[in-house]
Amino acid sequence: xxxxxxxxxxxxxxxxxxxxxxxxxxxxxxxxxxxxxxxxxxxxxxxxxxxxxxxxxxxxxxxxxxxxxxxxxxxxxxxxxxxxxxxxxxxxxxxxxxxxxxxxxxxxxxxxxxxxxxxxxxxxxxxxxxxxxxxxxxx
Amino acid sequence: xxxxxxxxxxxxxxxxxxxxxxxxxxxxxxxxxxxxxxxxxxxxxxxxxxxxxxxxxxxxxxxxxxxxxxxxxxxxxxxxxxxxxxxxxxxxxxxxxxxxxxxxxxxxxxxxxxxxxxxxxxxxxxxxxxxxxxxxxxxxxxxxxxxxxxxxxxxxxxxxxxxxxxxxxxxxxxxxxxxxxxxxxxxxxxxxxxxxxxxxxxxxxxxxxxxxxxxxxxxxxxxxxxxxxxxxxxxxxxxxxxxxxxxxxxxxxxxxxxxxxxxxxxxxxxxxxxxxxxxxxxxxxxxxxxxxxxxxxxxxxxxxxxxxxxxxxxxxxxxxxxxxxxxxxxxxxxxxxxxxxxxxxxxxxxxxxxxxxxxxxxxxxxxxxxxxxxxxxxxxxxxxxxxxxxxxxxxxxxxxxxxxxxxxxxxxxxxxxxxxxxxxxxxxxxxxxxxxxxxxxxxxxxxxxxxxxxxxxxxxxxxxxxxxxxxxxxxxxxxxxxxxxxxxxxxxxxxxxxxxxxxxxxxxxxxxxxxxxxxxxxxxxxxxxxxxxxxxxxxxxxxxxxxxxxxxxxxxxxxxxxxxxxxxxxxxxxxxxxxxxxxxxxx
Numbered sequence: 001x002x003x004x005x006x007x008x009x010x011x012x013x014x015x016x017x018x019x020x021x022x023x024x025x026x027x028x029x030x031x032x033x034x035x036x037x038x039x040x041x042x043x044x045x046x047x048x049x050x051x052x053x054x055x056x057x058x059x060x061x062x063x064x065x066x067x068x069x070x071x072x073x074x075x076x077x078x079x080x081x082x083x084x085x086x087x088x089x090x091x092x093x094x095x096x097x098x099x100x101x102x103x104x105x106x107x108x109x110x111x112x113x114x115x116x117x118x119x120x121x122x123x124x125x126x127x128x129x130x131x132x133x134x135x136x137x138x139x
Numbered sequence: 140x141x142x143x144x145x146x147x148x149x150x151x152x153x154x155x156x157x158x159x160x161x162x163x164x165x166x167x168x169x170x171x172x173x174x175x176x177x178x179x180x181x182x183x184x185x186x187x188x189x190x191x192x193x194x195x196x197x198x199x200x201x202x203x204x205x206x207x208x209x210x211x212x213x214x215x216x217x218x219x220x221x222x223x224x225x226x227x228x229x230x231x232x233x234x235x236x237x238x239x240x241x242x243x244x245x246x247x248x249x250x251x252x253x254x255x256x257x258x259x260x261x262x263x264x265x266x267x268x269x270x271x272x273x274x275x276x277x278x279x280x281x282x283x284x285x286x287x288x289x290x291x292x293x294x295x296x297x298x299x300x301x302x303x304x305x306x307x308x309x310x311x312x313x314x315x316x317x318x319x320x321x322x323x324x325x326x327x328x329x330x331x332x333x334x335x336x337x338x339x340x341x342x343x344x345x346x347x348x349x350x351x352x353x354x355x356x357x358x359x360x361x362x363x364x365x366x367x368x369x370x371x372x373x374x375x376x377x378x379x380x381x382x383x384x385x386x387x388x389x390x391x392x393x394x395x396x397x398x399x400x401x402x403x404x405x406x407x408x409x410x411x412x413x414x415x416x417x418x419x420x421x422x423x424x425x426x427x428x429x430x431x432x433x434x435x436x437x438x439x440x441x442x443x444x445x446x447x448x449x450x451x452x453x454x455x456x457x458x459x460x461x462x463x464x465x466x467x468x469x470x471x472x473x474x475x476x477x478x479x480x481x482x483x484x485x486x487x488x489x490x491x492x493x494x495x496x497x498x499x500x501x502x503x504x505x506x507x508x509x510x511x512x513x514x515x516x517x518x519x520x521x522x523x524x525x526x527x528x529x530x531x532x533x534x535x536x537x538x539x540x541x542x543x544x545x546x547x548x549x550x551x552x553x554x555x556x557x558x559x560x561x562x563x564x565x566x567x568x569x570x571x572x573x574x575x576x577x578x579x580x581x582x583x584x585x586x587x588x589x590x591x592x593x594x595x596x597x598x599x600x601x602x603x604x605x606x607x608x609x610x611x612x613x614x615x616x617x618x619x620x621x622x623x624x625x626x627x628x629x630x631x632x633x634x635x636x637x638x639x640x641x642x643x644x645x646x647x648x649x650x651x652x653x654x655x656x657x658x659x660x661x662x663x664x665x666x667x668x669x670x671x672x673x674x675x676x677x678x679x680x681x682x683x684x685x686x687x688x689x690x691x692x693x694x695x696x697x698x699x700x701x702x703x704x705x706x707x708x709x710x711x712x713x714x715x716x717x718x719x720x721x722x723x724x725x726x
Contacts, residue, residue, distance in 0.1 A: 007275065008275060008276060008277060009274070009275045009276050009277075012276045013276075063304070065274055065275075066300045066301060066303075066304040067304070078320070082320075084318045084319070084320045085274040085297065085300070085301055085318050086273045086274055086291075086293075086318040086319045086320055087320055091320075
């Protein structure tokens with residue numbers, strides 16, 4: 001395993017994530033691979049996602065922190081061209097949490113949902129609440 | 140073929156055109172002082188083949204580029220009283236426009252500083268003996284840490300990684316900022332040079348050099364593969380043709396190869412069309428044609444279109460139309476008409492007919508006609524280019540020995556070949572021009588084809604002289620008396636062909652706009668020297684362009700009653716002749 005020569009930075013970040021977790025966020029490294037994190041983010045209060053638990057997988061590539069962590073298909077500038085090695089796992093996860101509070105329909109993963117959101121926000125919010133209840137609360 | 144006739148014809152053209160300049164029609168100066176630059180530059184025409192053209196661009200070597208860049212940086216640094224590193228960052232931000240930097244800076248220095256990331260006063264790193272690196276979280280002593288002007292400390296190892304990653308990501312490294320996401324302080328070349336490996340330093344400096352050419356509106360790289368020259372172009376000077384020092388000619392506007400007289404839009408259309416249909420064309424053109432007489436396949440491996448089949452056949456024919464060569468040229472009464480698509484179609488007596496029948500679509504057939512001639516001139520040009528190189532590398536020395544002539548006296552041969560290369564290029568593009576010339580503009584088409592035919596036959600004459608007639612003198616055992624005559628002939632043909640093509644380019648660029656308009660007064664004529672020809676480059680009054688086409692004949696006054704206008708091509712002929720001098724149409 002690559003765990004044997006894990007950079008000090010990753011060890012320190014991991015320790016801090018475990019000892020002082022950000023509110024509503026939990027990130028714990030996998031036992032087999034310390035670069036692989038299981039993440040859970042709670043739906044922010046007063047958002048349609050309130051009460052939901054959202055699971056993510058985060059991976060720190062070999063070049064980390066010179067390269068950004070890998071986090072699935074999330075359109076977030078700091079995961080792309082705005083990445084800086086002075087950013088951390090914690091800052092990335094906080095940004096994702098903020099995105100749940102204020103979705104950005106101008107940069108969507110799903111066109112249909114973005115259209116729905118822009119044409120009838122109230123209805124889209126209801127759908128989001130419904131889906132949060134159906135798919136994100138059982139965990 | 141009777142080349143002398145042609146020489147006279149075109150010589151007349153030359154004098155007719157000149158008249159217009161000296162004759163004071165008044166329209167010549169409408170476009171301003173620029174016209175006169177041509178005259179001044181013309182005075183040393185003899186220098187080399189291109190010096191007589193007005194140069195509206197500058198070819199820059201890498202050393203030139205670095206020098207210009209350095210000068211600009213120094214200027215900004217002095218005028219704004221800022222360090223050179225900062226001046227460099229500023230200039231890059233404003234695409235290397237010194238005037239834009241001045242304008243923006245003196246309008247609002249503070250917001251410029253903010254946008255670019257230049258702090259007015261540098262902030263020192265915290266004074267502590269040990270500092271924590273914001274990237275690797277390790278603690279280091281103060282002297283192992285560095286920061287941009289903002290004072291955010293990072294260890295030198297992390298800086299190296301940060302800058303190195305950015306450099307391998309591309310030219311974005313020129314806009315590098317402090318790693319701290321809340322800070323926008325610029326990271327300049329001084330930090331790069333202090334912190335990274337030699338290899339990365341070289342890469343960074345390369346990007347900086349490229350940026351000076353690529354981000355600047357006035358400059359571009361020469362598009363020839365492997366060429367490292369750049370071109371600084373004076374905007375608004377009309378003609379986009381650029382001849383790089385690497386000998387590649389290209390259009391500054393669209394960076395395709397030089398394509399006068401065709402405009403950039405047409406070239407783009409044509410190239411797109413060729414790429415879409417090239418598979419077809421490759422199949423059709425498959426490198427060889429059967430001899431029209433004995434049917435043996437023939438591969439063309441010499442430059443000109445005059446093909447002589449190997450013995451015993453020895454049939455001489457034109458590579459383009461596969462017609463007998465005896466049908467071509469002045470002596471037979473007709474003119475070289477290989478450009479004539481319509482005629483070729485009707486002739487159909489050659490082997491072409493069968494092949495053409497296979498082609499289902501008429502449009503493809505028409506395209507094939509133009510493409511084939513376009514491509515043939517292209518490969519002829521390539522061949523001429525390599526012949527020219529061979530000439531310069533081997534043959535001239537040989538010739539110099541055989542004919543006891545110093546090589547300096549053989550420059551006329553190089554010039555002839557340079558002219559052939561240039562003419563093949565122009566001729567090539569006239570086929571794209573012809574393809575897009577509307578079918579219904581009959582007078583224009585006829586006239587265009589006449590001009591193209593003349594150009595083609597003039598060039599064939601020159602090409603033949605420079606290739607076949609020259610060979611005789613190279614093969615000769617000793618000096619030959621006729622060599623001086625040959626010199627006169629080749630130099631004459633070169634100059635005549637050059638003039639004809641320059642006028643052709645002008646005429647096509649103005650869209651043959653005189654054709655079809657009636658009641659044109661014929662020009663008044665006087666003789667003058669060829670050097671003022673270029674004066675007409677940027678003007679283009681109606682009458683003067685028109686005269687360019689005139690194949691010769693007596694000079695005449697502008698008295699209407701002594702002339703008749705051809706019904707077919709509108710050319711104005713003198714009354715004493717009943718056949719149009721332009722298109723041979725009877726009165």
